[in-house]
Amino acid sequence: MTTPDKNRTSVRKTSLLIKGGHVVDPAARIDAPMDVLLKDGRVVEVAAPNKTKGGADEKFDARGLIVAPGFIDLHVHLREPGQTHKETIATGTAAAAAGGFTSVCTMPNTIPVVDSVEWVEWLRQPERGAVVNVFAIAAATRSSKGVTLTDFRALQTAGAIAVTDDGKPILDDSVMREALVLGGELNFPVVQHAEDTRMTENCSMHAGARSFRLGLRGMSAAAEASIVERDVQLAMHIPNARLHVAHLSTADALKSVRRGKRAKARVTFEVTPHHFTLTDEDMRDYDSNFKMNPPLRSVSDREAILAALADGTVDAIATDHAPHAAHEKEMEFERAAFGITGLETALALAITRLHREKRIPLARIVELFTAGPARCYDLRGRGSLVRGSVADVAVFDPKKKWTFDAAKSLSKSRNTPFDGWQLTGKVVATVVGGKIVYAG
Amino acid sequence: MFLNYELQIGNSKSTMNPARGSLLGIEHLEAAEILRLLKFARRMNPDKPRPLLRGKRVFLLFYEASTRTRSSFETAAKVMGAHTVLIQSFGSSIEKGESLLDTGYTVRAVGADIIVIRHPNAGAPYVMAQHLDVPVINAGDGLHEHPSQALLDAYTILRNKKTFKGLQIAIVGDIFHSRVARSACHLLSKFGVKIILCGPPELVPEIAATLAPGVRVTRHIEDALRGTDVVMLLRVQTERLAGLKIDLAEYIARYQMNPARLKMAKKDAMVMHPGPIIRGLELTSEVADGAQARILEEVRNGVPTRMAILARAMGKMR
Numbered sequence A: 001m002t003t004p005d006k007n008r009t010s011v012r013k014t015s016l017l018i019k020g021g022h023v024v025d026p027a028a029r030i031d032a033p034m035d036v037l038l039k040d041g042r043v044v045e046v047a048a049p050n051k052t053k054g055g056a057d058e059k060f061d062a063r064g065l066i067v068a069p070g071f072i073d074l075h076v077h078l079r080e081p082g083q084t085h086k087e088t089i090a091t092g093t094a095a096a097a098a099g100g101f102t103s104v105c106t107m108p109n110t111i112p113v114v115d116s117v118e119w120v121e122w123l124r125q126p127e128r129g130a131v132v133n134v135f136a137i138a139a140a141t142r143s144s145k146g147v148t149l150t151d152f153r154a155l156q157t158a159g160a161i162a163v164t165d166d167g168k169p170i171l172d173d174s175v176m177r178e179a180l181v182l183g184g185e186l187n188f189p190v191v192q193h194a195e196d197t198r199m200t201e202n203c204s205m206h207a208g209a210r211s212f213r214l215g216l217r218g219m220s221a222a223a224e225a226s227i228v229e230r231d232v233q234l235a236m237h238i239p240n241a242r243l244h245v246a247h248l249s250t251a252d253a254l255k256s257v258r259r260g261k262r263a264k265a266r267v268t269f270e271v272t273p274h275h276f277t278l279t280d281e282d283m284r285d286y287d288s289n290f291k292m293n294p295p296l297r298s299v300s301d302r303e304a305i306l307a308a309l310a311d312g313t314v315d316a317i318a319t320d321h322a323p324h325a326a327h328e329k330e331m332e333f334e335r336a337a338f339g340i341t342g343l344e345t346a347l348a349l350a351i352t353r354l355h356r357e358k359r360i361p362l363a364r365i366v367e368l369f370t371a372g373p374a375r376c377y378d379l380r381g382r383g384s385l386v387r388g389s390v391a392d393v394a395v396f397d398p399k400k401k402w403t404f405d406a407a408k409s410l411s412k413s414r415n416t417p418f419d420g421w422q423l424t425g426k427v428v429a430t431v432v433g434g435k436i437v438y439a440g
Numbered sequence B: 001m002f003l004n005y006e007l008q009i010g011n012s013k014s015t016m017n018p019a020r021g022s023l024l025g026i027e028h029l030e031a032a033e034i035l036r037l038l039k040f041a042r043r044m045n046p047d048k049p050r051p052l053l054r055g056k057r058v059f060l061l062f063y064e065a066s067t068r069t070r071s072s073f074e075t076a077a078k079v080m081g082a083h084t085v086l087i088q089s090f091g092s093s094i095e096k097g098e099s100l101l102d103t104g105y106t107v108r109a110v111g112a113d114i115i116v117i118r119h120p121n122a123g124a125p126y127v128m129a130q131h132l133d134v135p136v137i138n139a140g141d142g143l144h145e146h147p148s149q150a151l152l153d154a155y156t157i158l159r160n161k162k163t164f165k166g167l168q169i170a171i172v173g174d175i176f177h178s179r180v181a182r183s184a185c186h187l188l189s190k191f192g193v194k195i196i197l198c199g200p201p202e203l204v205p206e207i208a209a210t211l212a213p214g215v216r217v218t219r220h221i222e223d224a225l226r227g228t229d230v231v232m233l234l235r236v237q238t239e240r241l242a243g244l245k246i247d248l249a250e251y252i253a254r255y256q257m258n259p260a261r262l263k264m265a266k267k268d269a270m271v272m273h274p275g276p277i278i279r280g281l282e283l284t285s286e287v288a289d290g291a292q293a294r295i296l297e298e299v300r301n302g303v304p305t306r307m308a309i310l311a312r313a314m315g316k317m318r
Helices: A089-098 A117-123 A152-157 A173-186 A209-214 A221-237 A251-262 A273-277 A299-310 A346-357 A362-369 A371-376 B002-010 B031-043 B068-079 B100-110 B124-131 B147-161 B179-190 B206-210 B221-225 B248-255 B295-313
Strands: A015-025 A030-039 A042-047 A058-061 A066-069 A071-076 A101-106 A133-139 A162-164 A190-192 A242-245 A266-271 A393-403 A422-432 A435-439 B057-062 B083-088 B114-119 B136-141 B168-172 B194-198 B215-218 B230-233 B270-272
Touching: A015 A042, A015 A362, A015 A393, A066 A362, A071 A089, A071 A346, A071 A371, A089 A101, A089 A422, A089 A435, A101 A393, A101 A422, A117 A133, A117 A152, A152 A173, A173 A190, A173 A221, A173 A242, A190 A221, A209 B206, A221 A242, A221 A251, A221 A266, A242 A251, A251 A266, A251 A299, A266 A299, A266 A371, A273 A299, A273 A346, A299 A346, A299 A362, A346 A362, A346 A393, A346 A422, A362 A371, B031 B147, B031 B179, B031 B295, B057 B068, B057 B100, B068 B083, B068 B114, B068 B136, B068 B147, B068 B295, B083 B100, B100 B114, B100 B124, B114 B124, B124 B136, B136 B147, B136 B295, B147 B179, B147 B230, B147 B270, B147 B295, B168 B179, B168 B221, B179 B194, B194 B221, B206 B215, B270 B295
Parallel strands: A015 A058, A015 A066, A071 A101, A101 A133, A133 A162, A162 A190, A190 A242, A242 A266, B057 B083, B057 B114, B114 B136, B168 B194, B168 B230, B194 B215, B230 B270
Antiparallel strands: A015 A030, A030 A042, A066 A393, A393 A422, A422 A435
């Protein structure tokens, strides 16, 4: 399996010393003042302040800041190929860098669907102008139609790190079973967008008191939970199968995942900042910036997710960054596109809601952005600053208060419910392969 | 005015508060404002021209079929001296794929002073109101609200019952798909009316009881009718069922309003229906044409009520 940085020409023969910061690296069990020396695209030293041995061409003053492994987002939509009016790899990864992300995993529901080796390779060509590492998640079935599996082996060899039909589920039991069997043989995660679409036709928000009041048809929690339950059952009975549940949003689905994990099935899952921050009660005046799939759920669903974040069950925070142009959003709520942007607000929402309000330790939050996601898709050499790792670093100020202004977003799109929110925690610098790609 | 419009298009991303005089729903309207509207409506006489809207342009944007609401808004506007322009999805640029907002900007540019909109999607009038600087009146949006219907029903109830105090209403039928029911619940609840929603679970989910204070759900028609002053019947909206299977024979057997059932309500109970009525389904002809029916009176009261709504939109409700 090739790693994306083999293709990168941007690995510079220079060195960078990040000095005076507080290193939080959960995978290496480090939570202390440390200097970090990066050289030739790798981490070469993490040492007590002023104790690094090697010299550096460049220094970065990180006093008062947290120095963490670069963040990894398991779930973004960069909209290439085919929908460059919403986002491009260049603009999406620029937004990622501004959010501290040094690696993003891009979803295959593009036009055309990324279901072939050619498109996986295309995504990773330098012409795309990626600012951070882009890992391709390929389609699990041809054209994501849910019928015939793609060539997992060839896609994996070409560099895809997982397969999914994201945007829609793999509904057919036998197709999902086949995918997990083949994925198990290849040690290749199958990522499921869990939604029984037979139950969610014409639905635009969570089914509950609020959807009834607003006259909007609701997606029941059961539409997610039933698919997750089925998939976990399959994963428990197929040797080596690896199931990753995308954007888990309901308490019931969480119960299935917990059961799978207890049974030692290889089941991982991600939650999004909007699902741990907002509920279905937060949407006002049919604002379609509150419309995404899965939808904002009930208060009890959110509480269950917060509990799972605190107790260590959640593997990763992923944004499900889903940019859309204004004309695709400013319309009748039921007709507006599903999805919101999220790369630039993820860390701040985690610090504001999870750390400051819910007292979840900062180290746990860093883990959810780094070592946790790296484990889900076996991103070797990433998610930690241990010597020899790829020189991907996020430097942030956990106390900095700021106001998010969507108009200044580096994404091509502005569809966020967090415009104008006052948040705490801001990315100060993002380093990819030893090079500073963002400085805030 | 025209310059304003240009500015707005240039800044179409920003949303604004709905213009004063907009009527988007009953839920957020205050009880005092509702009473003001009803009081003013009593002073309106459709047979006497009342040129409060002289020279104004009222645009009726109908994205969905309508007989009563459309003709009654149109009549109300004309009695008040306004010009009316009717735009229906069939035969307009809407058919060619023009977006809701672009249609809104267009009718504003033509010179609309008031926009009355009926739309199959819940919340469509909100989208319009957030981007245009003229009052927007919701003439029914998807399954959400139908505020002018709730007001004319309240007007009709008050004409027959004098006061809301101590009243009990049974709303029987397809609550889930009914914007009339949602608006009626919001309105009557503000005045302490006891509201009983009655029908099978597919049409009257338990969650409907959370709509407003004083609302409860029952499956039994006798339970709904006992001690009831107002019986409101709703049509089963077969066109909106979207896969839902309703056994109409069973519905008729359990919930159809016939003279025998009507006797379970108070002797002077009034029968209401927002229309269109389907004889032989939610009610029998004896009930529809019976002495207790107020169905055509509702239609008649639609005109003065909508005159009040239009006057309020132009700040003339004084």
